[in-house]
Amino acid sequence: MTVAIRTRRLFALLLALGACGEDPPPDPPAATEVEDMVIESLDPALVVPGSRLVLAGDGFLPDLAGPTTLHLEGDLDGQAVSVDLPARFVDYQHLEVDWPGAQGVGLPASEGRLEGTAVVATTSAFDGLRHHSPETSVVLDLRQALTPSFTSLEGAVTYVNDTLTLVGSDFLLGGGEGQTVAVVEGCFTPDGAMSCTPVGPVEVPAEPASAFDREAALFPFSPHIAGITPGHFDGTVQVVNHHAGGTDLGAEGALTVAVDLAQPVITGFSPSGASLGQYVDIAGGGFVGPAEGDPASLAVTLVELEGSFTPTGGGPLPASITMIVEFVKGRLVRYVVNEEDELGQAIDVRYTSGTFQGTAQPVVEFADDVVAGAVTSVSLDLLPVKQVVWLRFLPSYVESLRHFGLREAESAVVERVLEVVRRDYGGINIDFRLERPDDFALYAEVEIGGPDPNGIGLLGYDNTPGKDDGNLRLYDRIGGVNALTQQDGYPGYGGVFIESLFVFSQHPGAFATSEGGEPAFDQLFDPFRPDRGGTPASASEVAGAPVVTTNGVCPTTAGRDQALGCAIYALGNLIGTTLSHEIAHSLGLADPGGNGFHNGGDNPSALMDAGSARTFLERAEVSGTPGGRFCQQNYDYLRQVLPSSDPDPLSNREACVAP
Numbered sequence: 001m002t003v004a005i006r007t008r009r010l011f012a013l014l015l016a017l018g019a020c021g022e023d024p025p026p027d028p029p030a031a032t033e034v035e036d037m038v039i040e041s042l043d044p045a046l047v048v049p050g051s052r053l054v055l056a057g058d059g060f061l062p063d064l065a066g067p068t069t070l071h072l073e074g075d076l077d078g079q080a081v082s083v084d085l086p087a088r089f090v091d092y093q094h095l096e097v098d099w100p101g102a103q104g105v106g107l108p109a110s111e112g113r114l115e116g117t118a119v120v121a122t123t124s125a126f127d128g129l130r131h132h133s134p135e136t137s138v139v140l141d142l143r144q145a146l147t148p149s150f151t152s153l154e155g156a157v158t159y160v161n162d163t164l165t166l167v168g169s170d171f172l173l174g175g176g177e178g179q180t181v182a183v184v185e186g187c188f189t190p191d192g193a194m195s196c197t198p199v200g201p202v203e204v205p206a207e208p209a210s211a212f213d214r215e216a217a218l219f220p221f222s223p224h225i226a227g228i229t230p231g232h233f234d235g236t237v238q239v240v241n242h243h244a245g246g247t248d249l250g251a252e253g254a255l256t257v258a259v260d261l262a263q264p265v266i267t268g269f270s271p272s273g274a275s276l277g278q279y280v281d282i283a284g285g286g287f288v289g290p291a292e293g294d295p296a297s298l299a300v301t302l303v304e305l306e307g308s309f310t311p312t313g314g315g316p317l318p319a320s321i322t323m324i325v326e327f328v329k330g331r332l333v334r335y336v337v338n339e340e341d342e343l344g345q346a347i348d349v350r351y352t353s354g355t356f357q358g359t360a361q362p363v364v365e366f367a368d369d370v371v372a373g374a375v376t377s378v379s380l381d382l383l384p385v386k387q388v389v390w391l392r393f394l395p396s397y398v399e400s401l402r403h404f405g406l407r408e409a410e411s412a413v414v415e416r417v418l419e420v421v422r423r424d425y426g427g428i429n430i431d432f433r434l435e436r437p438d439d440f441a442l443y444a445e446v447e448i449g450g451p452d453p454n455g456i457g458l459l460g461y462d463n464t465p466g467k468d469d470g471n472l473r474l475y476d477r478i479g480g481v482n483a484l485t486q487q488d489g490y491p492g493y494g495g496v497f498i499e500s501l502f503v504f505s506q507h508p509g510a511f512a513t514s515e516g517g518e519p520a521f522d523q524l525f526d527p528f529r530p531d532r533g534g535t536p537a538s539a540s541e542v543a544g545a546p547v548v549t550t551n552g553v554c555p556t557t558a559g560r561d562q563a564l565g566c567a568i569y570a571l572g573n574l575i576g577t578t579l580s581h582e583i584a585h586s587l588g589l590a591d592p593g594g595n596g597f598h599n600g601g602d603n604p605s606a607l608m609d610a611g612s613a614r615t616f617l618e619r620a621e622v623s624g625t626p627g628g629r630f631c632q633q634n635y636d637y638l639r640q641v642l643p644s645s646d647p648d649p650l651s652n653r654e655a656c657v658a659p
Contacts, residue, residue: 033130037061037120044212046141049101050176050244054094054212055087061122061131062089062395070097072138074116079108087120089395095120098176102142114140126399127530146170146214148180150239150251157259159285160228160364161220161330166206166239168251171217173208178243180206182219183250184257186235188226199226199235206239220330221259223288223299223366230371233259262286264362264373266303273381276349277388277442277474280335280380282325286373288364289327299366301325301333305378307358309347319356321346336441337382349382356380384643387430387474388443389583391417400450400499403511405528405536409568412542416572417448417579424580424607424629426649429642444586446579447479447495454493457503457512459611460578462585463494467597469588471641476586496578501571504616507532518616520623523555524570527563537564551621570620577619577628581607584634592637596659599631604654606631631656 037059044051053070061068068087075081083105087095103110121132147170154165164182171180185200202225209216226233236254243249264286274280288299303323308316321342325333338344347354362373393414401407414434421432437443452458464476479495502508506517509531528534537545546565548554554566584590590599590608599606602613607628617625630638632653639648 037133039133039136042138047099048143051099053097065124068122071119076114077112110144145247147249148239148241148251153255157221160223163218166217171214172241183238184225188233190229190231228366228371230261230263266360266376273383274337275383276385278440282333285331287333302363304361309356311354350385388440390433390445392447394449396450397448408539409542412568413572417576420576427646428638429644442474445477451499452497457500459500460496460582461494462582464586471587524567552624554622573621591659599656600659601657608634
């Protein structure tokens with residue numbers, strides 16, 4: 001009786017649970033696609049054969065993930081059309097698409113108005129998913145060629161190469177489309193002359209006033225028009241579109257222009273102080289330089305300095321120096337402090353600081369003419385040598401973060417990396433950048449990527465050519481492939497490779513060959529690793545994660561948000577200390593003046609110890625383990641080659657053990 005009752009109760013329970021002897025419901029099918037791209041704009045709206053379409057948005061995937069396609073679908077003047085175009089990755093917010101023309105992509109007509117939708121899609125080799133955008137409404141005006149209109153000419157010319165603006169419509173954007181040109185013709189009278197000399201017609205290339213602008217184009221009053229001598233010009237301007245396919249179409253009519261050319265002038269230097277390899281912008285007017293298609297010797301600007309140079313702690317010395325400058329535009333040239341020209345030969349610009357005070361005079365040369373400009377009082381400080389380093393995080397780095405489950409934490413990891421390298425090099429005259437420097441001609445570059453392209457699981461590798469004792473090179477590139485290094489029998493590809501960090505895992509999967517692994521690595525990253533059943537961090541989780549700044553709290557069991565903060569902290573430390581190590585190699589460490597590349601023995605938490613002496617806990621700075629630092633002799637060397645007035649941020653450093 002009791003058994004029967006229990007049996008009935010079990011049967012009722014099975015019915016309530018929906019079991020009743022049937023198979024459990026199948027798991028939902030795995031996702032095959034995800035809508036995580038966004039198209040915000042597609043420009044230009046008017047296209048001709050050779051146009052370059054630019055998509056702006058977010059979430060685009062690099063070419064290494066797989067081919068990306070722009071799908072256009074809609075109505076072309078009453079006819080249904082659909083076309084797929086290969087898209088080229090620029091960055092995660094921009095794609096480019098070459099437009100060969102309407103019929104070149106298989107549309108039924110060469111011109112017309114395309115109204116419809118656009119979708120961008122990539123099937124990623126990293127996760128096997130088809131990533132795509134939602135449908136976005138687009139309207140494209142498809143044209144075979146453009147006939148420009150020209151309604152006004154804006155701007156005023158005081159110096160040669162000053163800019164005038166063509167105002168109208170249907171100008172070409174350059175590149176594969178072709179070129180819009182201003183055609184200038186007239187008569188020039190040099191100052192002091194009684195008659196004018198016929199000029200032109202001269203074609204001067206015009207560029208869009210802003211991206212995708214077909215209604216305003218800029219062109220310089222080139223020295224090819226009237227030379228460089230001060231004087232007066234009267235003439236006309238016409239506009240012509242030279243299409244890449246060979247079609248030339250001109251605007252109707254011409255507009256008059258009158259110009260009074262003045263002698264060149266310098267108005268100032270910026271910045272007021274510069275170090276070896278740094279640009280000094282020289283503002284003024286009337287500057288010339290080689291334009292596209294010109295021989296290099298046809299147009300040149302020099303700057304003559306006269307005055308005195310006062311070294312720091314010394315007395316003034318007479319200085320008469322010719323600066324060879326780079327032409328940027330009519331009102332700007334640039335000088336880079338270097339060791340090869342008259343300034344570099346007269347002063348040790350690497351180790352000497354001080355101030356030049358005196359005058360600057362521009363001298364411009366074009367063809368057979370030479371014109372000396374006005375004399376201006378100037379001052380320029382020569383600063384101690386600085387090493388600028390561009391940390392270049394590659395798309396392969398971003399995509400490899402998916403394996404850690406930290407793709408959405410990319411910016412947070414980079415921020416921690418910056419904190420680490422700046423801390424490690426505190427008191428050293430070094431400047432780390434995330435964007436390519438435009439104020440220094442000489443700078444180092446370090447690439448941070450995903451897998452090791454050498455195929456041997458390196459965490460990082462300095463592939464610069466030979467040991468740079470004294471850091472005489474300021475332009476090393478740790479990255480790419482160095483054929484010279486390969487010839488020596490060493491790995492050719494340099495950089496920092498984050499997938500190799502899986503060597504510290506007890507279960508690295510396909511990313512590395514484990515040599516035992518560290519439990520702390522797996523405690524830190526397994527909760528987020530998709531290959532370990534973890535759930536990758538979402539953008540909202542990253543935004544709410546605590547910022548970890550101390551090594552005593554990680555790894556943690558305090559919850560997912562704290563675990564995420566620890567994962568970001570540890571990965572940033574692992575990448576950052578590897579960067580600090582490889583950069584130091586390129587600067588000449590360890591064993592400066594000797595043949596060694598690492599410290600001897602196992603120094604306490606020393607950054608330049610060999611890899612086998614640097615534990616995971618030290619690299620990740622977790623479980624209360626102190627992070628790496630430069631030991632005393634290493635740090636003294638860095639202060640010698642990159643001197644700074646900033647103090648050493650550490651009160652004591654261990655002595656280095658010699659190799």
